[in-house]
Amino acid sequence: MIYNYRRYPCKRFEGEARAVQCFNCGKWGHKAKFCTNKAMYMLYGGDAYSTATNVKKREAGCPVNTRAGTPKRCLNCGGAYTAFSADCRVAKEQKQRARERYLDRPITFAPPPVRIQTVGNVTDPTNSATK
Numbered sequence: 290m291i292y293n294y295r296r297y298p299c300k301r302f303e304g305e306a307r308a309v310q311c312f313n314c315g316k317w318g319h320k321a322k323f324c325t326n327k328a329m330y331m332l333y334g335g336d337a338y339s340t341a342t343n344v345k346k347r348e349a350g351c352p353v354n355t356r357a358g359t360p361k362r363c364l365n366c367g368g369a370y371t372a373f374s375a376d377c378r379v380a381k382e383q384k385q386r387a388r389e390r391y392l393d394r395p396i397t398f399a400p401p402p403v404r405i406q407t408v409g410n411v412t413d414p415t416n417s418a419t420k
Contacts, residue, residue, distance in 0.1 A: 306391035308383040312344045315364035315372035317383045331372045334362030 290299045310317050314326035315334075328337040330351040337347050352359040364372040365379035374380070 306387055306394055308380070308387040310373060310380070310383075317365065317379060329364055329372075331364070332361055333359065334364045334367075334372065 290297045308317065309320055311319050311321050311324045311326075312331070313321035313324040313328050315329050315331050316326065328347065329335065330337050330348065331344065332348055332351045335352070338350065361369060361371050363370055363374065363377050363379075366377055368374070368377060370376050
């Protein structure tokens with residue numbers, strides 16, 4: 290990339306080479322904007338009773354925060370931690386797959402397709418346009 294007469298190295302953006310977690314249902318592989326699953330508590334791992342679309346407001350009513358002694362539970366693997374914890378086995382697998390996709394990405398851009406322009410009908414040798 291050239292900016293202000295200087296050349297800077299840059300990398301091609303690969304959106305699929307990122308691990309994405311939904312903030313609506315807590316599952317991996319999609320975003321909340323496109324989620325069709327029901328809302329879940331990210332800390333508790335259960336159905337969300339709150340109708341708040343904001344994650345912080347919804348998690349404020351979570352049983353882990355409101356009732357003492359309620360254990361945390363991962364939505365993805367069932368572990369004793371939150372759905373967005375780095376200890377989650379599923380999160381580690383998703384991040385590893387994203388790392389592999391990033392390393393396997395094409396380094397260079399594909400060349401533009403070659404377009405051959407023809408004048409008139411190529412199959413007709415008596416075409417008057419080519420004379």
